[in-house]
Amino acid sequence: MTAVSPTPRLNREARLAAQEKLPERSFLARNKFLFLRRLSQAGVFALFLTGPLFGVKIAEGTIASSMTLKVLPLTDPLMLLQMLAARHWPEGLALLGAAIVAIFYALVSGRAYCSWVCPINPVTDLAFWLREKLGFQAKGWQPKPETRFWVLAMVLVVSGVTGTIAWELVNPITHAFRVVVFGATASLTFVVAVFLFDLLVARRGWCSHLCPVGAFYGLLGSGALVKVSTHHRAACDHCMDCYAVCPEPHVISPALEGAKKGNSPIISSADCTTCGRCIDVCDRGVFRFTHRFDASETTTVPTVRSNCSGETP
Amino acid sequence: MASADKKTDGLLSPERRKALETTLRGIAGVGVAGALIATYERSAEAMPTQALRPPGALADERAFLSACVRCGLCVRACPWNTLKLADLGDHVATGTPYYVARKVPCEMCEDIPCVKACPTGALDHALVDINKAKMGTAVLVDEENCLNFLGLRCDVCYRDCPVIDKALTLEMESNPRTHKHAIFRPTVHAKDCTGCGKCEKSCVLEEAAIKVLPLRVARGELGHHYRLGWEEYQKNQGPLIKDVIDLPDRAPNDVTPPSGVPDAPPIIDPTKLGKGWKP
Numbered sequence: 001m002t003a004v005s006p007t008p009r010l011n012r013e014a015r016l017a018a019q020e021k022l023p024e025r026s027f028l029a030r031n032k033f034l035f036l037r038r039l040s041q042a043g044v045f046a047l048f049l050t051g052p053l054f055g056v057k058i059a060e061g062t063i064a065s066s067m068t069l070k071v072l073p074l075t076d077p078l079m080l081l082q083m084l085a086a087r088h089w090p091e092g093l094a095l096l097g098a099a100i101v102a103i104f105y106a107l108v109s110g111r112a113y114c115s116w117v118c119p120i121n122p123v124t125d126l127a128f129w130l131r132e133k134l135g136f137q138a139k140g141w142q143p144k145p146e147t148r149f150w151v152l153a154m155v156l157v158v159s160g161v162t163g164t165i166a167w168e169l170v171n172p173i174t175h176a177f178r179v180v181v182f183g184a185t186a187s188l189t190f191v192v193a194v195f196l197f198d199l200l201v202a203r204r205g206w207c208s209h210l211c212p213v214g215a216f217y218g219l220l221g222s223g224a225l226v227k228v229s230t231h232h233r234a235a236c237d238h239c240m241d242c243y244a245v246c247p248e249p250h251v252i253s254p255a256l257e258g259a260k261k262g263n264s265p266i267i268s269s270a271d272c273t274t275c276g277r278c279i280d281v282c283d284r285g286v287f288r289f290t291h292r293f294d295a296s297e298t299t300t301v302p303t304v305r306s307n308c309s310g311e312t313p
Numbered sequence: 314m315a316s317a318d319k320k321t322d323g324l325l326s327p328e329r330r331k332a333l334e335t336t337l338r339g340i341a342g343v344g345v346a347g348a349l350i351a352t353y354e355r356s357a358e359a360m361p362t363q364a365l366r367p368p369g370a371l372a373d374e375r376a377f378l379s380a381c382v383r384c385g386l387c388v389r390a391c392p393w394n395t396l397k398l399a400d401l402g403d404h405v406a407t408g409t410p411y412y413v414a415r416k417v418p419c420e421m422c423e424d425i426p427c428v429k430a431c432p433t434g435a436l437d438h439a440l441v442d443i444n445k446a447k448m449g450t451a452v453l454v455d456e457e458n459c460l461n462f463l464g465l466r467c468d469v470c471y472r473d474c475p476v477i478d479k480a481l482t483l484e485m486e487s488n489p490r491t492h493k494h495a496i497f498r499p500t501v502h503a504k505d506c507t508g509c510g511k512c513e514k515s516c517v518l519e520e521a522a523i524k525v526l527p528l529r530v531a532r533g534e535l536g537h538h539y540r541l542g543w544e545e546y547q548k549n550q551g552p553l554i555k556d557v558i559d560l561p562d563r564a565p566n567d568v569t570p571p572s573g574v575p576d577a578p579p580i581i582d583p584t585k586l587g588k589g590w591k592p
Contacts, residue, residue: 039480057389060386064382064383064384065432066384066386067432070414075382076382083379083382083433086378087379088379088434091432091433101564120502143342144339145352146339150339151346154343155347157347159379161351162351162354163376164354164378165381165382167350167377168407169354169408175407178383178398178408180399181385182388182398184398185409186403187401
């Protein structure tokens, strides 16, 4: 099956230039989830910074392990796995914290960690945005998306072999966190390294191909509830905007192009980061957030190209 | 794929060969990365001697690095801003907590908030009495510059010691420079020293003459099979080996050999050397 329609890609500007009757969508509407995500990512930092900056302690620690309002312990479950691989049995606090985090992401959406919480996401998004702005054509080095699972296995093996949480020496996520929350300025090196890697070496290289943390949360959330659905895929005009903007574009086609094969409109791949960017950019209202059991879809194909709210020109 | 791959060599179809190649490439690349991380980790285990771990830190550095998730909760719990999370270039495993006694020593909080905050037990929750902490041990490293050794009465390290008269005592001896004054020698007793670093911080010299060193650097260790004869004699209420001939001890005239303990070092008569001194 050809995943992608042969229709040449028409971006929004081209279609507007072609006088297509597309609904007017405000800048805000076209970036709603992007703004919400940036708010969420900044909010995570804000919770940790109110203590050092204003003396109001809300969350303490880092993204590796934290204590919120002195009652809610949270621990990265991957950190716990590495600890166990390194043969240390932790105190109950870390076990409880890891259980809470694991249950949350397993239920809600594993890779929501990547798109809504992880501090590296804005960094690699910036690199991607700059690539587009600078008109970089070559994708650069593109390792298989599965490579990240090998990296994940490597991280656990290295923990086992060295008997330490060795990955934490290089993990750009916690480095980024310590840069902001603990002022560890030299740790910025690893953050900049990831940025340059994504900008100059590999398009979407880190988050979509190599990051073991994302791989772990993907596995963790393989049965998660929150999903994006291509519920109005009948309205799709193959403009490719969603593919262009999606950090994991391979997750879209089985749902979007799967009507003929009888596929569910739900984007079911655990690689989907539920970032909602496809919902933002789609002018035809193909995508929406829903839960994994909602296979409903709107099959009416608009005869005259119209917006999804039913307005006809 | 290349045309050579179209020919099945009897074992592998071109598809399987390609899949195998991809897998091998992945394993090789990731394996090299893993080896590099492991090597980096090994070098990160070596710490400079001035870097001290918080109270209760698992004594073996590797054990500590198996447990510490670099969350910084201990750093936040420390009311004295003693603890710091290692940044890149600090030569301490990145993100792990440490302190430098000469900058900010450990104030030995009785409730040990840093240990309580540790979610993983990298700081051992079994430590409930801060006086039992072993962050390191003080060593008077430079007798030639210590003011007390020069015959002056500085005493600052001694006065500042939270475990005064146990961990740090002043031992009086004759000053050989004048033959009539005394030297009050600051003497560390490692059994009671927590390694907090107050002495090193308070040392008035440009560079401290007394320093807290990690136990791995500061302490020797007896052979595990070693037995101290005089202790065994006490425990056993007599010699361990029966029928040993106790030869007469030879000693100068003014020392009295202890009675009944064979081969024990002679005890020097304290009355002949001046009185013991207490501050």
